[in-house]
Amino acid sequence: MIIWLNGTFGAGKTTTAGELVKIIPETRIFDSEHVGFMLRHIQGLPEVRNFQQWPPWRGLVVQTASHLLDYLGGVLVIPQTVLIEEYWAEIRLGLEKSGIPVHHFTLHTDQATLTRRIETDAVETGARQWRLDHLADYRRALPWLSREAEVVDTTEIPPARVARIVAASAGVRTAQAG
Template sequence: MIIWLNGTFGVGKTTTAAELVRLIPGAHFFDPEQVGVMLTHATGLPKVGDFQDWALWRALVVETVTRLAGQVGGALVLAQTVLVEDYWQEIRAGLETAGIPLHHFVLHADRATLIRRIEGDTPLNSPWRLNHLTAYQDALPWLSREAQVVDTTRLPPAEVAAHIAATVTPDPA
């Protein structure tokens, strides 16, 4: 099973993912961004504004996640912002073809909360993260159709993770 945490930068995806791995027995974490980081070291690729613009990134994410899920078993928790609907459709279709159950969650918070969180995240406080808030708002309609939206505005990551874990794991009773 794959649990994909989507949402804008600074909403708490990585922190929530760490909590999920702690809560779900046998769960593992993978950051698809690392596939993009790897590709930025390759020469000969076309210049793009975001590594997600490379079809190669999307294909390698599907391949890597599929193989990793087969290797480690259990739940695989991913934290990655995907705001382009066509890119998400491509990734989702690839994972469906691989036969891996996919649970897609969008962590959401209101704009004022996001700004406060981003500005308060001292090591990562960057204009780049703030500049992507509008793209997130623009993507929210399709994200809401494609995923379960979890409002994190007033919830700490541990509670968000507990909610997601309860949603994806069967009740033992």
């Protein structure tokens, strides 16, 4: 199965993914951004604002996830923001055609907390302004995300607890808390 963690930048997707790996046996993180990084080196692709605009990115994410699960089994956690409904539909349908159950979550937090998290992030310091600039895109996408995914409010919940909420909702067995 796949647990897809969606939501804007700073909502806690990467941190929650790391927590899920700790509590769900045979779980791996697939950072689908690396597919986009790979494609940036291909000559002839049109200039785009976001690599998700390239149809090969969406198809390769589906194929890579499918092959990884065929090879490794278990659970794949994909912490990836997808804010264009048509792109999500294409990915979801591709995974469904591959017979992969997908549990889609949108990690959400209030605007003030989100801004604080982005501005104080010590890891992605070079992307602060880019992340802040995309908050409006997330707000515009929230209506369809709320229909397509289970929304988990991460505002006042520590990441380990968010991971337990996600795991329980996905119906996966977790290791005992340690």
